[in-house]
Amino acid sequence: MILMGERSREAGDEAMGERPRALPLERLRAAAQGLPTVLICGRPNVGKSTLFNRIVGAQRAIVSEVPGATRDLNLARARAGEREFAIVDSGGLGPGAGESLSERLAQRTMDAARAADAIIFLVDGREGLNPADRQALKALRRVNRPFLLAANKLDRPAMDLLAGEFHALGAERVFPVSAAHGRGVGELLEALAALLPEEAGAAARGANDLRFALIGRPNVGKSSLVNRLAGFERSAVDATAGTTRDPVDIEISLSGRSILLIDTGGVRRPARIDNALEQRVVARALATVRRAEVLGLVIDAAQGFTDQDARLAAMVDKHDRALMLIANKWDLAAAQDRTTARFRRDLRERCPFLDYAPAVFCSALTGDGVGDILEAALKVGESFHAVFRTAQLNRILSEAAAEVEPPMVQGRRLKLMYVTQTASSPPRLLFFSNLERDVPVHYLRFLQSRFRAALKIVGAPLRIELRRAASSRGKAPFTPDRRGESQR
Numbered sequence: 001m002i003l004m005g006e007r008s009r010e011a012g013d014e015a016m017g018e019r020p021r022a023l024p025l026e027r028l029r030a031a032a033q034g035l036p037t038v039l040i041c042g043r044p045n046v047g048k049s050t051l052f053n054r055i056v057g058a059q060r061a062i063v064s065e066v067p068g069a070t071r072d073l074n075l076a077r078a079r080a081g082e083r084e085f086a087i088v089d090s091g092g093l094g095p096g097a098g099e100s101l102s103e104r105l106a107q108r109t110m111d112a113a114r115a116a117d118a119i120i121f122l123v124d125g126r127e128g129l130n131p132a133d134r135q136a137l138k139a140l141r142r143v144n145r146p147f148l149l150a151a152n153k154l155d156r157p158a159m160d161l162l163a164g165e166f167h168a169l170g171a172e173r174v175f176p177v178s179a180a181h182g183r184g185v186g187e188l189l190e191a192l193a194a195l196l197p198e199e200a201g202a203a204a205r206g207a208n209d210l211r212f213a214l215i216g217r218p219n220v221g222k223s224s225l226v227n228r229l230a231g232f233e234r235s236a237v238d239a240t241a242g243t244t245r246d247p248v249d250i251e252i253s254l255s256g257r258s259i260l261l262i263d264t265g266g267v268r269r270p271a272r273i274d275n276a277l278e279q280r281v282v283a284r285a286l287a288t289v290r291r292a293e294v295l296g297l298v299i300d301a302a303q304g305f306t307d308q309d310a311r312l313a314a315m316v317d318k319h320d321r322a323l324m325l326i327a328n329k330w331d332l333a334a335a336q337d338r339t340t341a342r343f344r345r346d347l348r349e350r351c352p353f354l355d356y357a358p359a360v361f362c363s364a365l366t367g368d369g370v371g372d373i374l375e376a377a378l379k380v381g382e383s384f385h386a387v388f389r390t391a392q393l394n395r396i397l398s399e400a401a402a403e404v405e406p407p408m409v410q411g412r413r414l415k416l417m418y419v420t421q422t423a424s425s426p427p428r429l430l431f432f433s434n435l436e437r438d439v440p441v442h443y444l445r446f447l448q449s450r451f452r453a454a455l456k457i458v459g460a461p462l463r464i465e466l467r468r469a470a471s472s473r474g475k476a477p478f479t480p481d482r483r484g485e486s487q488r
Contacts, residue, residue, distance in 0.1 A: 035077065035086045036196040039112050041093055041140065042122035043132040047152040051122060051179035052076075052089035055189070074248060080189035083196055088112055093136035113143045118195045120188070125151030125162045125176060129169070137169055146195045150175040150188055208251065210381040212374070213262035213288050214326070215316075216298035217308050221328040224364035225298065226250065226263040229374065254374050261374075264288045289315065293425070294322040294380045294459065296373065301333035301343065301361070310351050320426055322384040322460040323357045324376055331363040356452060358459050380459030385424050388455060393419045393429065396454045400447060407443050409435050414443070417469055427455075428463040436466045 040048045056076045074089040090109040113119060119140060123133050140147065149171035151163040160176040167174060175191070177184035214222045230250045248263040289295060295316045299309055316323045327333070327343060340361050347354060360376050362369030397419050406414035415434045422430045429451065444464060452462050 035084055036117040037086045037088060037115060038078075038118050038120060038192065038196070039088045039090060039109075039116040040120045040122060041090050041109055041113065041136070043093055043130065043136050046122045046124045047179045048122055049074075049089055051120070051150070051152065051177070051185070052087060054179050054182055054185055055087055076249075080193035080196070083193045085117075085192075085196055088116065093132075093139065110139065110143070113140055113145060116145055117197055118192060119145050119147035120192070121147050121149050121171075122152050123149070123166055123169075125154040125159065125166075127153075128162070129165050133166075133169065147171075148175060148188060148191055148195070149173070150177050150184075152177055152179050154178055155181055155183060208260040209257040210294060210378060211260045211262065211292045212294045212296065212377045212381070213264060213292035214296045214298050215264050215289065215312055217300070217306070217312075220298045220300040221364045222263055222298050223248075225326070225328060225362075225370065225373070226261060228364050228367060228370045229261060252374065254378070257378065259374060259377070262288055262292060289319050289321060292321060293384055294324065294377050296324050296326045296377060297357075298326045298328050301327040301330045301338070302336065305347055305350060313351065313354055313357070317353070317461060320461060320463075322380045322426065323354075324380050324459050325354070325357050325359040326373060327359055327361045328364055330361045330369065331366050356457070356459060356461070376459075383457045383460040384426055386427055386455070386457065386460070387424050388421050388427070390418075390420050392455075393421060393451075396451055397431075399454075400450045403450075404443070404446055407440050409438050409440070414439060422465070426461040426463060427457065428465065430465045430467060432469040433466055434468065436468045439466060 040052055042048055052074065055078045057078075076087055078085060078087045090112055093109055121137055121140065124130070149166060149169060151166055151174055154160055154162060154176040155178045163174045163176040173191075175184055175188045177188055179185065214225060216222055226248065229252060250261045250263070252259045252261050297309060297313055297316065299305055313323060313325075325347075333343075340359075343361075344359065347359075358376055358380065360369060360372050362373065364370060397416060401416060406416060408414070412435065417432045417434075419429055419431045422428045431447075448462055448464055451457075451464075
């Protein structure tokens with residue numbers, strides 16, 4: 001289970017009015033929720049993210065041959081024997097990232113080192129001792145934290161001799177490991193467990209009340225919103241599109257409820273994805289859709305709703321996930337004399353299938369409206385998991401049938417006998433009737449709209465199935481799409 005930064009409602013309200021500051025030590029310690037914290041660091045492309053994934057036991061960080069692929073602090077829980085700890089993956093220290101934001105990434109790594117209880121300093125055992133290794137370790141020694149030196153990419157015992165030259169860095173012991181194959185990692189973790197302090201009053205760590213992910217096109221402000229919501233600069237922010245690569249998980253407390261907030265890389269149209277690393281970034285973002293319960297589609301309000309935004313919304317609906325719209329950069333849109341009413345009207349005309357999704361208008365730059373996002377997400381999550389009483393459903397059905405008489409279908413009057421809920425997450429309603437085929441789409445839409453309003457379902461899909469009462473045969477749930485045709 002992924003950990004992440006925590007902020008209380010009270011602390012968050014204070015932070016909403018100003019830009020998030022650089023990562024404070026207490027924020028990272030709060031993110032660990034009382035667990036000892038271990039930082040993996042080293043120069044770029046020595047295999048930090050591969051080791052992180054190996055220790056966590058899951059593909060939580062993107063791995064690439066491109067130096068500097070990791071740009072955000074990635075936290076997860078891990079174990080070393082009987083000891084549980086928080087492990088932090090970081091961007092590279094020293095030259096090699098080749099990007100304008102590399103200095104900020106290095107500073108974020110140093111901030112995390114000051115908050116860590118122990119450090120795993122990773123070097124490339126195959127490549128040998130590099131001047132950048134000396135420079136990075138010299139900087140880390142200033143924070144005065146215990147560290148273990150591991151020489152990575154030594155896949156066979158015969159290669160262990162290559163680790164010898166790293167004793168020149170002043171470590172008592174050099175651990176030869178292969179993060180890709182797991183070789184030597186167990187021994188490294190045993191030594192790590194001996195360095196870790198006891199847990200400092202770890203809070204109860206149960207399941208999250210809501211898994212909420214932000215998705216959208218590149219450079220629409222997802223990471224800026226994450227930093228606002230977390231109350232500190234957890235995700236790297238830069239004007240260059242595609243700065244975020246790894247999905248970043250942050251645990252936030254709001255009114256006593258735990259929300260796992262997930263930032264993702266921007267998803268461009270397939271025709272514009274031009275390298276293998278970006279393909280992996282996009283694949284990871286799409287996988288996040290399946291992991292989350294509620295998706296916040298971040299839209300650049302100054303640019304308006306685009307075809308790619310519509311495709312992403314349709315993808316969320318296809319995967320049976322709840323959806324809310326976040327119109328970011330509203331300060332710029334307002335300067336263009338745009339109004340919320342006009343935005344909603346244009347959206348309704350262009351994408352009527354998004355009628356059920358609530359919209360929040362905000363600016364990550366100024367903080368206006370950002371405080372409404374998590375409250376809206378919790379309400380959408382409640383609709384997503386809602387369970388309704390059968391008596392209530394049949395009362396709504398009776399009222400709907402009295403208001404609009406069921407239509408004739410091939411000379412026979414449609415009779416809806418009763419309705420029951422068959423599933424939640426999202427809610428699914430099964431209607432028993434005398435017919436199950438060729439029911440006019442407009443009437444199914446009426447039922448869907450009537451039940452959604454009566455049950456106060458906000459942001460969650462509502463799936464409807466008709467089944468003939470005298471037959472056990474059934475059809476797939478009715479899902480109206482934006483062309484006005486039913487999907488069965």
